[in-house]
Amino acid sequence: MVSTTSEVSAEIEIPEEISGLRMTRQRQEVYRILQSERNHPTANDVFMRVKDRLPNISLATVYNCLEALVQHGIIRQVNFERESSRYCPNLSEHGHFHDEVTGIIHDVDFKSGVNLADMLSLPPGAVIDDIEITLRGKIAIS
Amino acid sequence: MVSTTSEVSAEIEIPEEISGLRMTRQRQEVYRILQSERNHPTANDVFMRVKDRLPNISLATVYNCLEALVQHGIIRQVNFERESSRYCPNLSEHGHFHDEVTGIIHDVDFKSGVNLADMLSLPPGAVIDDIEITLRGKIAIS
DNA sequence: GCCGATATCAAGAACTATTCCAATTATTAC
DNA sequence: GTAATAATTGGAATAGTTCTTGATATCGGC
Numbered sequence: 001m002v003s004t005t006s007e008v009s010a011e012i013e014i015p016e017e018i019s020g021l022r023m024t025r026q027r028q029e030v031y032r033i034l035q036s037e038r039n040h041p042t043a044n045d046v047f048m049r050v051k052d053r054l055p056n057i058s059l060a061t062v063y064n065c066l067e068a069l070v071q072h073g074i075i076r077q078v079n080f081e082r083e084s085s086r087y088c089p090n091l092s093e094h095g096h097f098h099d100e101v102t103g104i105i106h107d108v109d110f111k112s113g114v115n116l117a118d119m120l121s122l123p124p125g126a127v128i129d130d131i132e133i134t135l136r137g138k139i140a141i142s
Numbered sequence: 143m144v145s146t147t148s149e150v151s152a153e154i155e156i157p158e159e160i161s162g163l164r165m166t167r168q169r170q171e172v173y174r175i176l177q178s179e180r181n182h183p184t185a186n187d188v189f190m191r192v193k194d195r196l197p198n199i200s201l202a203t204v205y206n207c208l209e210a211l212v213q214h215g216i217i218r219q220v221n222f223e224r225e226s227s228r229y230c231p232n233l234s235e236h237g238h239f240h241d242e243v244t245g246i247i248h249d250v251d252f253k254s255g256v257n258l259a260d261m262l263s264l265p266p267g268a269v270i271d272d273i274e275i276t277l278r279g280k281i282a283i284s
Numbered sequence: 285g286c287c288g289a290t291a292t293c294a295a296g297a298a299c300t301a302t303t304c305c306a307a308t309t310a311t312t313a314c
Numbered sequence: 315g316t317a318a319t320a321a322t323t324g325g326a327a328t329a330g331t332t333c334t335t336g337a338t339a340t341c342g343g344c
Contacts, residue, residue: 022311024321043301058323063302068321082221082331084301097268106265114261120277121251126239128279135262137270164340166292185331200294205331210292224301226330 021072029053030065031089034075040086040096040105080105080134095133108135163214171195172207173231176217182228182238182247222247222276237275250277 014028021027029050033041037049047062066087069075078086080098086105095108110116117128158165165173171192175183179191189204208229211217220228222240228247237250252258259270 022320024310026322056323058325060303060324061322064322079221079223082224082227082301085224095262097265097270100271106268108265109263111261111263116261116275117277119253119256119258119261120237120275121253122277123239123248123250123281125282126248126277126279127282128239128277129242130278132274132276132278133258133262134274135264135268135270136272136274137268139265140267140269164291166339168293198294200296202295202332203293206293224330 018074019072021068021074024065026050026054026057026061027065027068029057030062031069031074034069034087034089038089038107040078040088042084042086044084046087078105078132093131095135097135097137099139100136101138108133160216161214163210163216166207168192168196168199168203169207169210171199172204173211173216176211176229176231180231182220182230184226184228186226188229220247235273237277239277239279241281242278243280250275 014023014031016023018031023031030046033046033049039045041049043059043062043066046066047057047059050057050062066075066077070077070087073091074089076088076091078088078096080086080096088107090107093110095110097106097108098104099106116131116133122128163169172188175188175191181187183191185201185204185208188208189199189201192199192204208217208219212219212229215233216231218230218233220230220238222228222238230249232249235252237252239248239250241248258273258275264270
């Protein structure tokens with residue numbers, strides 16, 4: 001049994017397997033939290049929230065689950081400076097704006113037609129596998 | 143006495159104070175290493191190299207020096223994933239290309255006339271203080 | 285040049301995020 | 315149902331960095 005309609009609000013159905021990864025109960029719940037709270041939580045944030053539903057889960061398992069989900073391309077791991085890693089279910093290519101005042105992290109999409117690699121003087125022969133863009137700043141009061 | 147011409151090759155003259163920071167012997171030597179070896183070394187790399195000239199320096203002092211230099215805008219701290227921080231004397235706005243095969247980090251300049259913020263759908267009112275661009279990939283054999 | 289105030293340094297302990305390990309439990313394939 | 319495999323747990327271990335404390339060096343005023 002995966003879930004019933006009698007459970008808490010906004011239930012998200014998660015299949016038993018995603019891109020070859022067996023979705024155990026723990027992985028489902030970890031994934032569900034990332035889906036419902038798009039706050040870019042840390043492993044510890046996820047751990048504290050997932051305990052409501054799986055009181056016996058360990059932090060190591062949360063790390064394992066997050067790693068498995070990242071490895072299978074189901075979520076993304078995001079790092080700011082040397083702070084704790086954060087996790088993000090938004091798979092579209094995007095950057096992150098880190099509000100220095102509130103600490104909130106906003107996803108930032110590229111405007112259509114933008115190809116970032118064209119803007120850069122890359123070393124000759126460079127083949128890009130991944131791009132990461134992080135902005136830090138404030139949001140002016142309007 | 144800061145240095146003499148009899149010392150090792152490619153001596154770099156460093157003033158006694160840079161942007162309000164007192165340049166102690168330790169800070170000078172740390173800075174000198176960053177200037178002469180543009181490898182984006184880690185704190186530990188710097189520590190090992192600086193011991194040639196200051197055998198009694200401690201790792202904590204290297205961290206302190208690097209922090210002071212970063213805080214005064216004399217060098218930049220660069221982070222990849224959650225690896226050790228690396229340090230970089232290149233103050234011009236630039237990104238980093240991380241070669242996954244060799245581990246070498248290449249500075250990547252923006253092509254002239256590019257304003258990155260224009261390419262992004264930022265949250266309304268966002269004021270950017272800092273942009274960080276990291277690319278990961280390989281360099282194709284030519 | 286001397287003296288108190290301040291800044292820096294050194295050494296090691298402490299801290300934190302993360303990973304590793306060994307034992308247990310769950311799941312799958314047959 | 316059983317053996318093989320994979321996942322989970324809890325605690326120990328690790329690595330990078332920061333903190334603490336006492337010693338040392340530097341600065342500003344006299």
